[in-house]
Amino acid sequence: MKKLARKKTVKVGLPPGTPVFTGEIIDIDTKIQIIDYNGNESKFIDNVNLDFDFLNISKNWVRWIKITGLTNALVFEGLGKTFDLHPLVLEDILHPFQRPKFEDYDNYIFIVIKCISCEQDSKEIKSEQISLILGKNYMISIQERETNILNPLIERIKIPKGKLRSMGSDYLTYALIDVVVDNYFLILEDFGQSIEEIEDILIENPKPEVLQTVYQLKRSTIDLRKSIWPMREVINKLQREQSELISNDLQIYLRDIYDHIFRITDLLENYRDIIFGMLDIYLSSVSNKMNDIMKVLTIISTVFIPLSFLAGFYGMNFQHMPELSNPFAYPMLIILMMIIFGGMLWFFRRKSWI
Numbered sequence: 226m227k228k229l230a231r232k233k234t235v236k237v238g239l240p241p242g243t244p245v246f247t248g249e250i251i252d253i254d255t256k257i258q259i260i261d262y263n264g265n266e267s268k269f270i271d272n273v274n275l276d277f278d279f280l281n282i283s284k285n286w287v288r289w290i291k292i293t294g295l296t297n298a299l300v301f302e303g304l305g306k307t308f309d310l311h312p313l314v315l316e317d318i319l320h321p322f323q324r325p326k327f328e329d330y331d332n333y334i335f336i337v338i339k340c341i342s343c344e345q346d347s348k349e350i351k352s353e354q355i356s357l358i359l360g361k362n363y364m365i366s367i368q369e370r371e372t373n374i375l376n377p378l379i380e381r382i383k384i385p386k387g388k389l390r391s392m393g394s395d396y397l398t399y400a401l402i403d404v405v406v407d408n409y410f411l412i413l414e415d416f417g418q419s420i421e422e423i424e425d426i427l428i429e430n431p432k433p434e435v436l437q438t439v440y441q442l443k444r445s446t447i448d449l450r451k452s453i454w455p456m457r458e459v460i461n462k463l464q465r466e467q468s469e470l471i472s473n474d475l476q477i478y479l480r481d482i483y484d485h486i487f488r489i490t491d492l493l494e495n496y497r498d499i500i501f502g503m504l505d506i507y508l509s510s511v512s513n514k515m516n517d518i519m520k521v522l523t524i525i526s527t528v529f530i531p532l533s534f535l536a537g538f539y540g541m542n543f544q545h546m547p548e549l550s551n552p553f554a555y556p557m558l559i560i561l562m563m564i565i566f567g568g569m570l571w572f573f574r575r576k577s578w579i
Contacts, residue, residue, distance in 0.1 A: 282362050289394075289397060322354070335358055339353070339456070340405050350448050413496070439504060439507065450497065524579060528569050
C-alpha cells in the first residue's frame with residue numbers, strides 16, 4: 226500500500242498533461258534507437274540524442290524510433306514538441322499503469338498495450354506497458370525497460386526483401402502488436418502447466434502451502450485478465466478506424482490478430498474457472514482425507530470395544546471366578562480375542578467399509 230500511495234501522490238496538485246514519471250524507479254537511462262528500412266536496405270543508429278532530425282525521413286522509407294527507459298521526462302518533452310504530441314499522450318506514456326487503449330489524434334494514432342512476462346523461479350506474472358505512436362512513415366515505441374520480446378521483430382527487419390520490409394509503418398505497428406500477442410500464448414502455456422501440476426497435488430496431498438499457491442494463481446489470473454481483455458477493444462478499434470494511417474491491406478492481418486486475442490481470452494476464462502474450482506477441490510480433498518482418518522480411527526475403536534469389555538470383565542477382583550482357576554483360561558481368552566478381532570475385520574471387509 227505504501228508503494229501505491231507514493232505513486233499516486235506524485236501527480237497530486239499538478240495540471241493535466243504534466244510529463245512526470247510515476248512508475249517504478251529503476252536505474253535505466255532513457256535510450257533512443259533509430260531503425261530505418263525500405264525494401265532494399267536497413268539502417269540501425271544507437272544512442273540517438275534529441276538533436277537528431279527525427280522528421281527527416283526519406284521517401285519510401287519507414288522509421289522505427291525505439292525508446293527504452295522512462296525516467297528522463299525531458300526526452301519526452303522534446304519528442305512531444307518535435308512530433309506535436311498532445312500533453313495527455315505524454316502523461317499517459319510516463320504513467321505506465323494505463324489500461325490498453327486506442328486514441329486517434331488525426332496526425333498520429335496513440336496505442337497502449339501490455340507486454341507480459343513470467344518469472345521462471347517464482348512463476349510471478351509481470352506486466353509492462355508499451356506505448357506506440359503511429360504516424361506517417363514512422364512508428365515510436367516506448368517501454369520502461371529492455372526486453373527480448375521484440376528481438377524477433379528486429380531480426381525480421383534485417384532480412385532483405387521480407388514482408389515487413391515492403392510494407393509501411395502501419396504494418397510495423399501490427400507486427401509489434403502481433404509479437405506481443407504471440408507471447409501471450411507462451412505465458413498462458415506455462416500458466417496452464419502450473420495449473421495442472423497444482424491440480425495433481427491438490428488431489429494427492431492437499432497441504433496449506435498448496436492453498437497459498439492457488440491464491441497466487443488466482444491473483445495472477447486477475448492481473449492477466451486486466452492486461453489481455455482490453456486488447457480486444459484496441460484491435461477492434463484498429464479494424465474499424467477510418468484513418469489514412471491504416472491501409473486497407475492491413476485489415477486481414479488485424480482480423481487475424483483479433484482472432485488470436487479472442488482465443489487467448491477464451492483460454493484465460495477457462496483457466497479462471499479451473500482456478501476457482503481448485504478451492505472446491507482443496508476443500509473436498511481435505512474433507513475426504515479427514516473422512517479416511519476418521520474411518521480408520523472408528524474401525525480401530527470399534528474393534529477394541531469387545532476386547533476392552535473382555536479385558537475389563539476379567540480384570541474384576543472377585544474371589545470366586547471359575548475361569549480363573551482353569552489353567553487354560555488365559556490362552557482361551559487370547560484366542561477368543563483374536564477370533565473376535567479377525568471376525569470383525571472380516572465383517573468390515575465384506576461390507577466394503579475397509
